[in-house]
Amino acid sequence: MCSKPVGLGAKRVRTLIARVLACRRFKDEDTSSRRPRTRTGCYSLRYRIGSAMDLSLGPLPAARPPAWMSVRAALRPLARALPGLLHQALVPERDRLALWLPACVGCGDALYFMLRVEPPVWPALLAAAIGLAVMLAARSIDGLRFAAAALLALAAGFIAAHLATGRMSPMPDLPKSAVVVSGRIAAIDVFADGSRRVTFAHPALDLDPPLDRRLHMKLRADDRQVLGVGDDIVLRGMLRAPAPPSLPGGRDMQREAFFDGLGGNGFALEAAELQAHRPATGLAMRWQALRETIAGRIMQALPDARGAIAATLVTGISTGISAADRNAFAVSGLAHLLAVAGLHLGIVMGLAMGTVRMALAAWEYAALRWPTRQIAACAALLAGAFYMALTGMHLPTLRSLTMAALGVLALMLGRRAVSLRGLAIAALLMLLAAPDSLLEVSFQMSFSAVLALIAGYETLRPVMHSMYGDGNWRRRFGLHVAALFMTSLLAGAASLPYAAFHFGHVQFYFVLANLLAVPLTALWVLPAGLLSLALMPLHLEALVLVPMGWGVEIILWLARTVARMPAASIAVPAMPLGGLGLISLGLLWLCLRRGRWRLLGLLPLLAGAVSPALNRPPDLLVSGDARLIALRLPSDREHGSRILLEQASGGSPMVLSDWRQAWAIETPALPMPASGTSGPVSCDAAICRIGRGGTTILLLRDPGHRRKAPVPASCDGIALLLSPAPIPLPHPHPGQQDRGGCGSVRAIDRFTVWREGAQAIWFEPGGVRPGGLKIVSDRDSRGLRPWIPVPGRRRLPRLPMALTE
Numbered sequence: 001m002c003s004k005p006v007g008l009g010a011k012r013v014r015t016l017i018a019r020v021l022a023c024r025r026f027k028d029e030d031t032s033s034r035r036p037r038t039r040t041g042c043y044s045l046r047y048r049i050g051s052a053m054d055l056s057l058g059p060l061p062a063a064r065p066p067a068w069m070s071v072r073a074a075l076r077p078l079a080r081a082l083p084g085l086l087h088q089a090l091v092p093e094r095d096r097l098a099l100w101l102p103a104c105v106g107c108g109d110a111l112y113f114m115l116r117v118e119p120p121v122w123p124a125l126l127a128a129a130i131g132l133a134v135m136l137a138a139r140s141i142d143g144l145r146f147a148a149a150a151l152l153a154l155a156a157g158f159i160a161a162h163l164a165t166g167r168m169s170p171m172p173d174l175p176k177s178a179v180v181v182s183g184r185i186a187a188i189d190v191f192a193d194g195s196r197r198v199t200f201a202h203p204a205l206d207l208d209p210p211l212d213r214r215l216h217m218k219l220r221a222d223d224r225q226v227l228g229v230g231d232d233i234v235l236r237g238m239l240r241a242p243a244p245p246s247l248p249g250g251r252d253m254q255r256e257a258f259f260d261g262l263g264g265n266g267f268a269l270e271a272a273e274l275q276a277h278r279p280a281t282g283l284a285m286r287w288q289a290l291r292e293t294i295a296g297r298i299m300q301a302l303p304d305a306r307g308a309i310a311a312t313l314v315t316g317i318s319t320g321i322s323a324a325d326r327n328a329f330a331v332s333g334l335a336h337l338l339a340v341a342g343l344h345l346g347i348v349m350g351l352a353m354g355t356v357r358m359a360l361a362a363w364e365y366a367a368l369r370w371p372t373r374q375i376a377a378c379a380a381l382l383a384g385a386f387y388m389a390l391t392g393m394h395l396p397t398l399r400s401l402t403m404a405a406l407g408v409l410a411l412m413l414g415r416r417a418v419s420l421r422g423l424a425i426a427a428l429l430m431l432l433a434a435p436d437s438l439l440e441v442s443f444q445m446s447f448s449a450v451l452a453l454i455a456g457y458e459t460l461r462p463v464m465h466s467m468y469g470d471g472n473w474r475r476r477f478g479l480h481v482a483a484l485f486m487t488s489l490l491a492g493a494a495s496l497p498y499a500a501f502h503f504g505h506v507q508f509y510f511v512l513a514n515l516l517a518v519p520l521t522a523l524w525v526l527p528a529g530l531l532s533l534a535l536m537p538l539h540l541e542a543l544v545l546v547p548m549g550w551g552v553e554i555i556l557w558l559a560r561t562v563a564r565m566p567a568a569s570i571a572v573p574a575m576p577l578g579g580l581g582l583i584s585l586g587l588l589w590l591c592l593r594r595g596r597w598r599l600l601g602l603l604p605l606l607a608g609a610v611s612p613a614l615n616r617p618p619d620l621l622v623s624g625d626a627r628l629i630a631l632r633l634p635s636d637r638e639h640g641s642r643i644l645l646e647q648a649s650g651g652s653p654m655v656l657s658d659w660r661q662a663w664a665i666e667t668p669a670l671p672m673p674a675s676g677t678s679g680p681v682s683c684d685a686a687i688c689r690i691g692r693g694g695t696t697i698l699l700l701r702d703p704g705h706r707r708k709a710p711v712p713a714s715c716d717g718i719a720l721l722l723s724p725a726p727i728p729l730p731h732p733h734p735g736q737q738d739r740g741g742c743g744s745v746r747a748i749d750r751f752t753v754w755r756e757g758a759q760a761i762w763f764e765p766g767g768v769r770p771g772g773l774k775i776v777s778d779r780d781s782r783g784l785r786p787w788i789p790v791p792g793r794r795r796l797p798r799l800p801m802a803l804t805e
Contacts, residue, residue, distance in 0.1 A: 102427035108157020109435040116783025128155035161435035169212040174239040182234040192322040213263030223271040229289040230280035239266035246658035248781040258787035259436040306549040314529040316391030331569040332562035333510025341396030352383035396446040402426035445495040452494030455591035488514040504661035525551040571664040579611025618760035627651040643669040648724040695772035715742035
């Protein structure tokens with residue numbers, strides 16, 4: 001409004017609202033044009049209305065912008081600087097970006113196996129198409145191309161895992177009663193106690209058609225019938241499917257058997273009946289017969305523990321090693337000598353290359369006219385392929401032979417033989433061909449050790465050159481000792497977290513044991529074993545097997561001595577899966593990056609190392625058949641951590657061993673008291689009360705004779721009912737026993753674990769969960785995948801086949 005009408009000579013006067021709006025508009029225009037701000041006229045306003053009123057105002061309050069504008073203004077400098085930061089981070093490492101592709105493929109594999117239901121494949125195909133399209137469109141933007149390549153590799157890993165699952169035949173539903181098994185022997189394993197186990201390639205159960213999977217059957221101890229690979233036999237025995245995890249999140253042997261082509265195992269009730277002696281047919285069966293023949297000849301020349309270890313080094317058949325010796329090798333840090341891997345293949349190929357090159361150098365014509373180095377490298381590769389096939393073509397040897405083949409190719413082309421690119425190609429091929437290998441301990445320990453060795457020696461190369469100096473014998477000897485020490489340290493330290501995750505123990509004297517055992521194996525034991533293969537056609541293998549046994553005996557003594565040392569092996573708490581992922585990320589970053597940026601990898605390494613201390617293990621565990629119920633007692637100064645165990649008839653000692661490993665408790669489990677009190681447990685002949693923090697669990701003991709567990713009349717204050725026997729239903733059918741006053745209490749009994757698998761229970765007094773308990777089942781952890789049997793599935797009736805007309 002105006003003080004008087006506008007006309008000739010009149011003066012326009014603005015109101016307060018109009019003045020404020022004009023001031024704000026002036027500020028916005030000034031900000032958008034990035035000109036210096038002026039505040040004249042915006043901090044004091046003087047209005048004259050008529051001639052009698054003066055209005056003076058002070059400074060106006062500053063306008064508060066919306067929150068999203070403040071966030072955008074704060075992120076704007078980061079967004080402007082991000083392309084430059086990515087360029088500075090990626091351009092110096094452009095030649096190493098491809099090394100991250102196997103890690104992305106592994107993430108795709110892990111994503112597939114972590115899901116609780118079988119996923120569709122179309123999201124991965126869509127992600128692969130998007131990644132490929134972005135890679136082709138953004139050729140000039142390095143960061144975007146790398147992100148698209150990572151997305152494509154992630155999708156490729158997911159698709160490869162999905163296809164690998166689809167290629168496998170479904171798991172058979174094995175009968176629970178005795179059954180007649182007939183088929184052809186594909187392999188025979190002889191154990192340290194003299195017992196034997198046969199493997200059927202395509203067995204038939206009673207009148208059923210042959211299975212598409214293998215079966216392991218252990219023969220009776222008094223069955224001395226001479227059997228060979230290729231024979232047709234019939235036996236009557238009991239079968240069982242692969243065991244489920246001992247606890248939620250534990251080792252999944254059902255998944256391992258699914259991808260290994262194994263349908264189950266069992267034991268014979270009677271002696272095997274030989275139907276026909278048949279020679280081995282087919283390349284695989286004939287090769288297996290050759291391996292077993294060589295192993296038998298070795299153990300005939302060395303008929304004790306030395307022969308079992310020698311046969312393992314030469315043929316890869318390790319069933320003859322006793323449990324005590326195997327444990328001694330594991331505790332001393334020498335278990336890798338019994339698992340044929342890159343060390344053994346490197347020794348074989350090195351011996352072959354040196355022998356062939358020396359032979360060619362002794363021939364004047366070949367030394368002057370032929371490329372002896374390349375010829376020796378090809379001969380070494382052939383020798384390595386033969387040794388890999390002889391030892392069973394296990395995963396670490398496949399990785400080593402792939403890297404060796406790339407090394408020979410690089411040698412012929414004049415490139416570096418051992419590099420991170422060769423390791424990346426080997427990992428990429430293996431993850432695409434066998435995605436399930438990512439979850440195996442052999443894959444994880446093998447690749448982590450080799451990655452640390454290549455990256456470590458790449459960093460230490462200037463130091464090694466300075467140590468070599470003028471090359472006199474003292475410096476060369478010291479360099480060899482230092483290299484042996486660094487090899488043991490790098491490989492052992494890199495694989496240590498994975499050993500702790502899978503086996504629950506860490507070894508502290510592995511460097512000391514490997515300093516002596518590895519040279520003995522490389523210079524004495526394994527060369528003698530290879531020479532014995534050449535002398536076996538002449539039946540003169542004993543000439544070298546006896547000296548080989550002397551070297552094996554020294555290694556055995558070393559393993560047993562180190563295993564008896566104090567604190568040779570220490571149990572560690574269970575590491576969560578996220579902690580292992582952080583350690584893997586830190587190891588990859590530390591080994592694949594260069595410069596000072598690589599030190600950032602120490603942060604996830606440290607976080608993964610301390611993750612076991614932050615992971616609270618379950619307080620109570622129930623096995624998958626409810627025959628074992630264990631309670632972990634709180635640690636005290638006098639006894640440490642202890643286990644109280646309620647064990648019904650037929651409880652598995654392997655399950656209890658897995659529980660002790662998960663709880664990092666090495667002392668034997670104590671039985672639940674027959675009557676009286678032990679810590680938080682008070683028992684009588686029929687019931688045990690387990691109380692902690694105001695939460696009480698009622699354990700109903702097994703009454704035996706397949707009877708149901710008796711339920712008390714009242715369950716006031718009880719949060720959970722436990723029993724190895726069936727517990728009456730809360731709302732049974734007419735005529736059946738009910739729970740009485742315990743109908744509203746949750747129960748875990750034999751039928752519960754039959755449906756849901758093993759159970760893990762945490763006490764959480766004062767928590768948000770009902771009853772102050774957290775309960776996780778194996779079904780909650782794994783879900784329903786193709787390798788997990790469906791509870792309640794019934795076999796089809798075994799009817800006789802119809803007569804043909």
